Each structure stands twice: as C-alpha cells, then as structure tokens.
Amino acid sequence: MAEISAPTHRSPARWLVVAIPYIWLVLFFAAPFFIILKISLSDTAIAMPPYTPVFQGFGDIGSFFGGLDLDNYSFLAEDPLYLDAYLSSLRIAFISTLLLLLIGYPMALAMARAPSTIRPTLMMLVILPFWTSFLIRVYAWIGILKPEGLLTLLLQTLHILGPDDQVQIYRTDWAVFIGIVYSYLPFMVLPLYAALEKMDGTLLEAASDLGCPPWKAFWRITFPLSLPGVIAGSMICFIPITGEFVIPDLLGGASTLMIGKTLWTEFFGNRDWPLASAVAVLLLLALVVPIVIFQNQQRKVT
C-alpha cells in the first residue's frame, strides 16, 4: 500500500474520482447480476424479450413475489444433462489447471533463472501471443488437429503413422485440453514468474552450502516461496476455464459437455432466457470460493 498522506484539499472534485467509476461499475457490473437472478426465477414466454416480466413498478409487490418460482432450478436438477455439464466443466478446468502448472512452472522457473539481460525479451515473447486474438489462436489448432490436418501430414511424412491412418484428436476432450493449455499458458506463466523472479537467490546458495541436494532445496525453499504465484495463476486460469465457451465449441466433440456451451445453447439455440440465467447463477455459485481466494490474493499484493 502506498503511504497515506492526509488529504489536504477536500474539494468535491476529489470525490468525483471515486464516484464516476463506482457508479459505472454498480450500474453495468453489479446491477446486472440482480437482474440475472430475478429472470432465472421467472417463466419462459414466447415473446420479445422471451420471459414474463418479473417486476412492474412497486404497486404490486405481492404479485411480484407470487410470480417468482424455482421451476427453472428444479428443471436443472431433474435433467442429468446439466449436472453432468457442471461436473464435466469442473473436471476439465481442474485437469487443465494441473497441466498448465506442469508446463508453466518449469517455463517460469527457466525464465526467472535466465540471465537478466534476456529476461525482458522472454517476458515480451510470453505476452505477445496474449495480444493476438483468442479466437484466432483456437482456430489455428483446428487446421493442425483435424484428421486430414497438418499433424497427420507431419506424422505420415515421418512414417510414424501409416499413409491411411489419421490423428484422432480433433473433436475430443484432448483437443479441448490442448486448446485450453495453449490459450491460457501466458496467464499461468506471468504470476509464477513474478513470484519466482523476486526470490532471494542466496537462500538456495545457503542450502547448497549446507549440503542440501538441489531437488530437495527446490521442494523446501523454491516451491513454498512461489506458492502465492501458484495460487494466483491457478485461480486466474481455473475460474474462466470453467465457463469457457469458444474452446469446447470449436475443438470439442459432441461428448464434451461444458456449462458455458450449455448456457450458450439455451440462450441462442433454444432462446430460453430464464433457463440460461439459472445456469449462469449456478455457475457463479460454483465459482464463488475460487473468486474469493483470487481477490484475497490480489488484495495482499497491492
């Protein structure tokens, strides 16, 4: 936290600094969540907007509460498709986060141990793909992974695959994992690198002077000290992956169930807005704990 100097000039302009972004966020970020909650409790109607009005003035509060019901939620509970989609999203997000840690950690460590002259370049190289479109990066993998794609071609040229064999990855969960790891790797590497880079190298020297083998020094010193980075990176990846839509839609198969895709189908395909809202509310509830962990972590940093 920066040092706190007593405000010497108490002008109303100062409070505008707080008020403008505050009001914007309340209006366009917080308020929509209450609307989503309300609509998830209303009934589907074939109209535009396709739901029965939940709130019409303060005159009829009684009928307002009377019109709310948990029909959408009980529908979600009865259809195993939705529960499967939830569990499958959490499973895919969990496995992806583990894979990201397994790949991202050695990478961040190698970056932090690199000579300080080339570190800014390495940073730049990690950040650059993040600036190119998410959609484009996922799309690039379709051309590589599809059965008649470039990976098949490469493996056939190398005679690893026979001329009639094809790589069967596209439209499976494996393609989804590859797409997720590829897209989210910078998000995992950067917090890990930030934690590893500011580590005190003399600690490792002291350990090795006292006869500690390098792998043990890693487990006892490096890894515990990098834990804040591990937690931040994992949360930054896990939370959005759970609700991911683009990757499972473009790379996943019919059997890849993810809740973001279900929500999208309910909304754009079936035009069932109240049900889509109920799915969103439940997804949000599933993510409350990771989001709180993430925010506490961030607050400690600042």
Next chain:
Amino acid sequence: MKPSRFDSTVLTLCFAFLYIPIIILIVYSFNASKLVTVWGGFSLEWYKVIWSNQGLMDAAWVTARVGMLSATLGTILGTLAALTLVRFPRFPGRVPFTGMIYAPLVMPEVITGLSMLLLFVAMNIDRGFWTVTIAHTTFTMCYVAIIVQSRLLTFDRSLEEAAMDLGCPPVKTFFRITLPLIAPAIISGWMLAFTLSLDDLVIASFTTGPGATTLPIKIYSQVRLGVTPEINAICTILIGFVTIGVICASISSKRTELRRIRDEHDAIRAAT
C-alpha cells in the same frame, strides 16, 4: 548465471508450442491452393478476396469504432478507478469497489455477456453499436485500472507535494505532474483495452444487435464452417496489426522511461 541445458530445452519447447500454430496460420494465408494442407505456391489471392468482401469490411469498421470508443472510455474510467484504489485508502464501500475491479478479470465471459444483455433489455435499450461499446468499456476499464494502479504504487509522491507546496492547485498538479508521469501506463492500458475489445466474441455476441456485427462474430460464423484460406488471411492481417502496435508501444515506452531517468538525474544534479 548461465542457463542450464534443462532450462534452455524447456524454454525452446514452450516457445515453439506458443508460436508454431500462429506461424503456420500466417504461412498458409499465402497459399495459392484452396486446400489447407496442400502447398500450392505463394499467392496474395485470399487478401484480394477479403478486400472485396463488403460484409467483412463493414464488420471490421464496426469493430474498429467500438474498439476506439470503448478503449478511450475504459481508459478514462480505469484511470479514475486506479486513482481511487491507490489514493483513497479508506472510504465507505471500498471493499465492494475492489471486488468489482477484480471480478471482471476472471468472470467467465458467458456470465458477463448474459447479465449485460439482460440489463439492456430491462432498461429497454435497443441493442447495437452502443450496447457493445458499453459492455466493452465495463470489462476493459478493470484491466486499465490494474495497469495504472501498479504504476501509481511506485509513484514518487514528493513530486506532487513539491508542486502543491509551491502553490499549485491539486487539479492543476494532477494534469501537469501526475498525468504526464503515469502516461506510459495509461497508453499501454489503452492499447490493452483496444485489443481486448477487438478480440472479444462472447460478450459482443450477447450484447450486439442488428447492424452491429463485429469482426470476431463474423469470423466465428465462418470458422464453424471449417478452415478456409480467407480466414487465415483475415487473421494474419489482425495479427500483423496487433504485433506492430505492441512493438511500437514497447519501443516508445522504453524511450520515455529512459528520458524520465535522464530527467531525474538532471534534476538531482541541478539541485545539488
């Protein structure tokens, strides 16, 4: 310290993983053959094809306008939010405010998109250009806030105090001292906001309306039909555009950083 062989291998493999798919995409956009896996020689044909595609050009124009406007609004709001986070350590409602800054960074896009749309419908606003712009402003301002905040945290307050001791009013101090010093962070915040807006498919799909089809929505509807050289060409143009922007920004920020350090040295020398 010399990098170990293990470290060099890890870095090579990871960067290959990150860059090869993009390079393949770019190379195949110059492929004369319509088949994506057969190399038919160098050609600029697909660039001509997309140039004459009116729908695509319209979408690109909408995307550019949404990006510019939402990045500018997002940068103003984000900078104010960063000032709030750093300079107002205590005020009622600070905890929910920090929550609202950090939550959009990780919130699944389908939730943000759907909730925004329902707000616009509840407020009876016609969906289109303006609703996409407002939605993009809201999520990009949080990224700007984080970037500007990290610059403000390392900011030397004595410069402001000196100005105010010399009788400069606070608003003038802000515009003459604070703003120029945090300008590099604000510019990179604007650029990030612009690319995020350029990139967004999910939130734009929810909040858009007739006549406001953005480029990602257009690309997505074609990608679903399969890989084509035209999409490779559009993607290459976008990648080129963004890469040039990022490189220019990093060069200019390095320059201003060097100038700042030199100015500080000069000031210290002049003072002693």
